[in-house]
Amino acid sequence: MCGNGREIAKIAVAAALAVPSTAAVLHAADERPNILFFEVDDLMYRFVGAFGGKFMVTPNIDSLARNGVYFSNAVCQGMMCGPSRNSLITGLYPHNLGFYRNGQMGDLKKGIWSIPAAVKRAGYTTAWVGKCHVHPPRTKRGESVAKALESEMGFDYAVASLGRAMLANRALRGKEVKDDVYFSFLKKRGLWETYLNDCKTKAKVTSLPEDAYLDGFYTNTAIEWLGNLDRRKPFFLWVNLSCPHGPYDAPQKYHDLYKGKKIPPPLTNRFGEDIPEGLLKDNRSAHNNAVEEHRRGMAANVSFVDAMLGKVLAKLEAMGAKDDTVIFFFSDQGVFMGNHGRFHKGSVFNEITNACLVISYSKFRKGVVDRHPVELMDIDDTVLDLVGASKEGKRMLFGASLLPILTGNGEYKRKYAFSEIEGFQSCFDGRYRYIANEEKPLLFDLTSDPGEMKNIAEERPELAERMRKATEEWLVRTGAPLPASCLKKAGNLEKWRRPVPNTRGQ
Numbered sequence: 001m002c003g004n005g006r007e008i009a010k011i012a013v014a015a016a017l018a019v020p021s022t023a024a025v026l027h028a029a030d031e032r033p034n035i036l037f038f039e040v041d042d043l044m045y046r047f048v049g050a051f052g053g054k055f056m057v058t059p060n061i062d063s064l065a066r067n068g069v070y071f072s073n074a075v076c077q078g079m080m081c082g083p084s085r086n087s088l089i090t091g092l093y094p095h096n097l098g099f100y101r102n103g104q105m106g107d108l109k110k111g112i113w114s115i116p117a118a119v120k121r122a123g124y125t126t127a128w129v130g131k132c133h134v135h136p137p138r139t140k141r142g143e144s145v146a147k148a149l150e151s152e153m154g155f156d157y158a159v160a161s162l163g164r165a166m167l168a169n170r171a172l173r174g175k176e177v178k179d180d181v182y183f184s185f186l187k188k189r190g191l192w193e194t195y196l197n198d199c200k201t202k203a204k205v206t207s208l209p210e211d212a213y214l215d216g217f218y219t220n221t222a223i224e225w226l227g228n229l230d231r232r233k234p235f236f237l238w239v240n241l242s243c244p245h246g247p248y249d250a251p252q253k254y255h256d257l258y259k260g261k262k263i264p265p266p267l268t269n270r271f272g273e274d275i276p277e278g279l280l281k282d283n284r285s286a287h288n289n290a291v292e293e294h295r296r297g298m299a300a301n302v303s304f305v306d307a308m309l310g311k312v313l314a315k316l317e318a319m320g321a322k323d324d325t326v327i328f329f330f331s332d333q334g335v336f337m338g339n340h341g342r343f344h345k346g347s348v349f350n351e352i353t354n355a356c357l358v359i360s361y362s363k364f365r366k367g368v369v370d371r372h373p374v375e376l377m378d379i380d381d382t383v384l385d386l387v388g389a390s391k392e393g394k395r396m397l398f399g400a401s402l403l404p405i406l407t408g409n410g411e412y413k414r415k416y417a418f419s420e421i422e423g424f425q426s427c428f429d430g431r432y433r434y435i436a437n438e439e440k441p442l443l444f445d446l447t448s449d450p451g452e453m454k455n456i457a458e459e460r461p462e463l464a465e466r467m468r469k470a471t472e473e474w475l476v477r478t479g480a481p482l483p484a485s486c487l488k489k490a491g492n493l494e495k496w497r498r499p500v501p502n503t504r505g506q
Contacts, residue, residue, distance in 0.1 A: 032387055033361060034325040035119065037238040037379075038312065040305050041081060041131060041163060041245040042345065043331035045354040046267075047302045055264060057257045057303045060310040061358065064329055068360025069368045069406055073430045075353040075417045076333045076376045079346050080282070081133040081163070084332040084376070085240075089114050089134055089153065091380045091397040093420065095475070098482030100422035101282060101346065102133070105484075110137040110152065115380045117154025119236045122389040125156055125229065129222040130215075130240030132160035133332075144179060155238075159221050163242040164214050164249075168199040185217055198249070204297075206249045213251060215241045219308040223315045231321075234387075239312065243305045245335075248297020250304035255296070257303050263295045266338035268451035276439040278423050282346020283336055291338035298337055323362040326386060328379060330357040339451070348426035348435055349452050353419045364406040373417035373430040378402050398478050416470050422484055427471045434467035441468065 045051040049058045050065035051072070078084035082102040083094040090097070090112055099105040120126045128149050136148035143151075149158035161167065161182040171183070186192045186208075194207050210216045222239045229235055243250065286294075309329065316322040334352045336342040345352045355376045381399040404410035419426040427434040433452065435442040443457040443464045457464040475481065 031324075032234050033363075034234045034321060035124070035236040035383055035386065036312070036316070036325050036327045037236075038241075038309055038327065038329045039085075039130075039239065040241045040243065040329075040331050040356075042333065042335040043244055043302065043305070043356050044298065044334040044337050044351055045331075045356045046264075046351075047244070047298050047337075048356060050358070051356060055258075055261060056299060058306040060306045060313060061329060064309075064327060064358045064360045065367075065369075067366050068327070068358055069365055069370055071355075071357040071359075071370050071372070071374050071402075071405075073371050073417070073428070074330070074355045074357035074374045074376060075419050075426070075428055076331070076355040077419055079333055079348060079352055079419065079421050081131075081245075081332050082135070085133045086135060088332075088376055088379065089116070091115060091377060091399065093377075093398065093418070093478055095420060095481035096479050098484050100420070100484050105135055107135045107137050107148075108152075112137070114153045115383060116236060116238065118384060118389050119387050120154045120156065122387040123233060124236045124387060125233050126154055126236045126238075127157040127222075127225050128153075128155045128238045128240070129159045129225065130161075130218040130238075131163045131242045132240065133163075146181070157225060159218075161214070163245055165245065165247060167214070168247070171196055171199050182214060182217060186212065202247070203249055204247075205252045205255060208251075210251045213304075215243050215304065215308055218242075219311050222312060226312075226315050226319060226321075231319075234324075236383075236387075241305055241308060243308075244298055244301035246294075246297065246301075248294065248301050250297075250300045254300040254304045254307070258296055258299050263292065263299060266291065266295075266340075268340050268453055269338065270341045271453070274440070275442075276424070276437055278421070278437065278439070279347045279349075279435075280342070282421070283342045283344040286336070286338045286341050286343045290343075294343065295337050326359065326361040326364075328357070328359050330355050330376060330379070346421060348419050348421060348424055348433075350433070350446060350450070353426060353428070359402065359406060361406070365408055368405075370405050371430050372405060372412055373414065373428050374402060374405075374412075375399060375414070375417045378414075382406070416467070416474070418471070418474055420481075422481075425471050425475070427467045427474070429467070432463060432467065434464060434471065436468055436471045443467070 047053050047056055048061050049056045050062040050070060076084045077087045078094045080102045083099045086099055087094055094100050116126045132145050137152045138148050146158040146160040149155045159181055161180055186195050189212055191208060191212050198207050206213050211220055218241060316325055333345055334354050335345045336351055339351045377399040380397055381401040382403055385401045385403050400414045404412045417428045423437055425436045431447050433444045441457045441464055442455050443460060444452040445456060
């Protein structure tokens with residue numbers, strides 16, 4: 001590490017963590033770990049071997065879990081790609097941004113705090129590769145998302161495109177994204193017509209070579225970036241895959257893994273109670289004849305994701321950097337796969353809120369299944385501690401560092417983890433889920449009722465009231481929800497923003 005890096009690391013030793021004994025475990029005098037975020041899209045937790053999907057072929061994710069900590073009760077804060085990803089990168093809840101559904105929000109406010117910018121200020125080289133539902137401020141008319149990620153969000157390098165479904169829609173309408181890096185790549189490889197034909201025929205299996213399929217392209221781009229690194233500085237790499245989000249068209253060999261294999265049916269096929277309409281607005285009824293096809297497609301896409309993770313891990317190993325890298329594997333949110341008789345997402349039930357979080361590092365505990373209710377936003381505080389920038393966490397982050405759990409030193413203080421959509425808040429304590437709303441309070445016991453079928457709010461009024469109060473206190477502490485309609489244009493943001501208390505943790 002260069003001289004400047006050593007000075008930064010010395011400061012990190014002094015100020016890194018809230019628990020002194022944890023800091024001593026993590027940091028040598030002049031070394032800090034690299035950080036890898038490997039984020040995937042719409043991963044339902046039952047489709048990973050380590051998370052209980054015994055029918056799945058996911059050796060790399062399973063290996064991470066065996067050599068790290070799997071947070072079985074980690075929840076995302078936003079229930080769609082945009083709300084979840086913008087929440088994580090800014091350290092703000094969806095209700096702080098007024099961003100609950102894809103398409104509701106314009107660009108983020110110029111100068112907004114972001115986790116990559118904080119890490120860059122701590123002396124790291126930073127990169128984003130992959131799908132982007134982040135809305136960075138645009139400093140110039142027509143500026144690309146990638147350029148705005150670099151100029152405004154703290155990335156030294158960014159390669160960004162859209163997800164597969166959105167790209168296919170653009171291609172079919174003849175509205176190619178201007179200077180889109182993936183479309184340009186396909187044309188350079190002579191594969192544009194192949195891709196376009198797949199879009200037109202809605203191919204159930206891609207006709208593209210694996211390395212030219214969108215997530216294969218992202219993976220190879222990330223590997224190339226790693227190969228060109230200046231190793232004198234630690235790095236922060238955020239890889240964002242579009243899979244396992246539909247369409248379920250991964251290369252044929254991943255579908256072949258499940259030929260003749262029984263794919264378990266959904267845990268539930270209906271709702272056990274009358275459910276408020278707002279919890280159904282952004283998902284749709286699942287036709288029985290489509291459930292099996294969707295679930296097989298999800299399995300194939302997840303195995304493809306696992307293979308791409310394996311390629312990145314192999315690159316780290318070849319570089320001699322794997323033991324020096326903290327690996328965060330997680331999904332932006334889950335998805336209904338016939339559960340409750342629904343497809344899609346946008347609700348606050350376990351199939352969607354579970355973020356499939358695994359964290360692995362040579363200096364952390366291994367083979368641990370942790371059942372604390374944790375939030376995806378806790379990743380931000382954890383990273384700040386790891387890179388020695390924990391002072392930045394005193395601004396207005398609402399997360400709680402996971403280092404006490406990861407190292408076994410200190411106490412993780414969160415009692416409840418919160419998720420939300422517009423008009424509904426989920427309060428989860430690791431066993432009970434309370435869904436606050438103006439129509440009908442819901443309370444489920446996930447130990448006896450893992451499918452969240454039976455509303456026990458009237459049977460357990462004291463528990464329901466306690467969790468209702470916890471939700472109310474959370475909203476007071478973090479700022480009252482903003483209406484989504486005001487945020488279509490970024491210029492309206494300040495009109496509705498309320499002061500946010502300078503409070504960390506829960």
